[in-house]
Amino acid sequence: MSVPENNLNSNKILSWRKTYQSSEINNISPVCENGKSIRFKCFDCDIDFIEFEFYHDFLQRTNNNSNDGWRLLGDFSLSLDTPEVIERLEPTSGSVNGSWHQYDEAATVNINNYKNKWDGPVTSEDRNIQQLVEKFIYLSNNSSNPTGSENVAIDATESLDISLLNLLVLASHDFHIARMLGLGKLDIEQTVFFG
Structure with missing residues (x-):
């Protein structure tokens, strides 16, 4: 069974x-x-x-x-260390930025957009990914809240429970963000490509 x-x-x-x-x-x-x-x-x-x-x-x-x-390619997990997260995004200069094609074949990835999503400025009611990861780690350290759920006000009278784990999973559908979150590695060793 x-x-x-x-x-x-x-x-x-x-x-x-x-x-x-x-x-x-x-x-x-x-x-x-x-x-x-x-x-x-x-x-x-x-x-x-x-x-x-x-x-x-x-x-x-x-x-x-x-x-x-x-x-062993490395130990992967969530990290709050910005240099480590950026290295996951682009292990060597130019390996992703301007080289990795987006869905529109003419457009390429601009890693500055991802760096900004990681720790860039946000409005008071929003969070960047680093803040989301930090809050998730804090909330999920409570054994009765493993998904890092928090209550978010919708307006003055209503609120909604949101799982930060679900938000991180949703964000990880973007391959570059997934790597930033420790869910994989961009293997760019020459032997991978040329034997």
């Missing part, structure tokens, strides 16, 4: 069901994403052991058995 999301309240779904003969047991490898539980019955055979392989095992085996194993 597996779940669509890794949380306690997710409904279990059947991931694998099949009958095997005892002679087939040693050659099966069922795969289950987000596995939650297993059930099995044995007839005319004994089970000596069941072996589970997790992502960590796969990654470790890949690194141990290969000269070209996976390399």
